[in-house]
Amino acid sequence: xxxxxxxxxxxxxxxxxxxxxxxxxxxxxxxxxxxxxxxxxxxxxxxxxxxxxxxxxxxxxxxxxxxxxxxxxxxxxxxxxxxxxxxxxxxxxxxxxxxxxxxxxxxxxxxxx
Amino acid sequence: xxxxxxxxxxxxxxxxxxxxxxxxxxxxxxxxxxxxxxxxxxxxxxxxxxxxxxxxxxxxxxxxxxxxxxxxxxxxxxxxxxxxxxxxxxxxxxxxxxxxxxxxxxxxxxxxx
Numbered sequence: 001x002x003x004x005x006x007x008x009x010x011x012x013x014x015x016x017x018x019x020x021x022x023x024x025x026x027x028x029x030x031x032x033x034x035x036x037x038x039x040x041x042x043x044x045x046x047x048x049x050x051x052x053x054x055x056x057x058x059x060x061x062x063x064x065x066x067x068x069x070x071x072x073x074x075x076x077x078x079x080x081x082x083x084x085x086x087x088x089x090x091x092x093x094x095x096x097x098x099x100x101x102x103x104x105x106x107x108x109x110x111x112x113x
Numbered sequence: 114x115x116x117x118x119x120x121x122x123x124x125x126x127x128x129x130x131x132x133x134x135x136x137x138x139x140x141x142x143x144x145x146x147x148x149x150x151x152x153x154x155x156x157x158x159x160x161x162x163x164x165x166x167x168x169x170x171x172x173x174x175x176x177x178x179x180x181x182x183x184x185x186x187x188x189x190x191x192x193x194x195x196x197x198x199x200x201x202x203x204x205x206x207x208x209x210x211x212x213x214x215x216x217x218x219x220x221x222x223x224x225x226x
Contacts, residue, residue: 032212043119046214100158
């Protein structure tokens with residue numbers, strides 16, 4: 001039962017263009033969402049997050065959009081840079097509780113020069 | 114220089130042997146987590162602990178055991194009962210608050226033959 005899904009295993013984007021990574025979820029009780037970036041053989045690093053009371057959060061080149069009615073969130077990276085090549089995971093959290101995160105399968109982003 | 118350390122980076126064991134993975138944090142975080150990552154899959158929660166001397170099973174706890182005798186340490190033992198132990202193991206920690214953000218260690222690659 002995959003509550004958080006990233007349906008695109010990989011994405012290739014030209015340097016300087018916009019990268020859009022998508023994530024869908026099934027549990028309407030999730031109230032906080034996060035994006036992590038992961039390089040091979042390293043731990044994930046936090047990128048950006050959004051609370052369910054917002055529909056957009058921006059941090060430099062990274063913007064996360066949340067569409068609660070569609071149970072969909074997306075991460076926009078603009079402009080894309082070679083260092084952005086990595087695997088990106090979205091994660092969702094339920095209110096209160098133990099702050100457990102439910103992760104998607106990840107999308108491998110490749111930025112081409 | 115605060116962070117999470119996991120040792121060793123690579124670990125090799127023979128089938129049938131128990132093995133313990135180390136996780137230490139000096140961030141003064143209350144909660145700690147263990148995840149497993151397999152190729153093409155997201156992070157799956159094995160165990161988590163919110164306070165010292167207390168821990169709960171995650172989604173895939175079978176074949177694993179943990180202890181939390183100190184706030185800074187959360188070792189994971191992969192027992193011989195775990196049917197597919199070869200994987201990349203990640204430890205994380207977090208504070209309780211509004212962000213749900215978890216900080217990850219560099220991971221341990223366990224190979225069992």
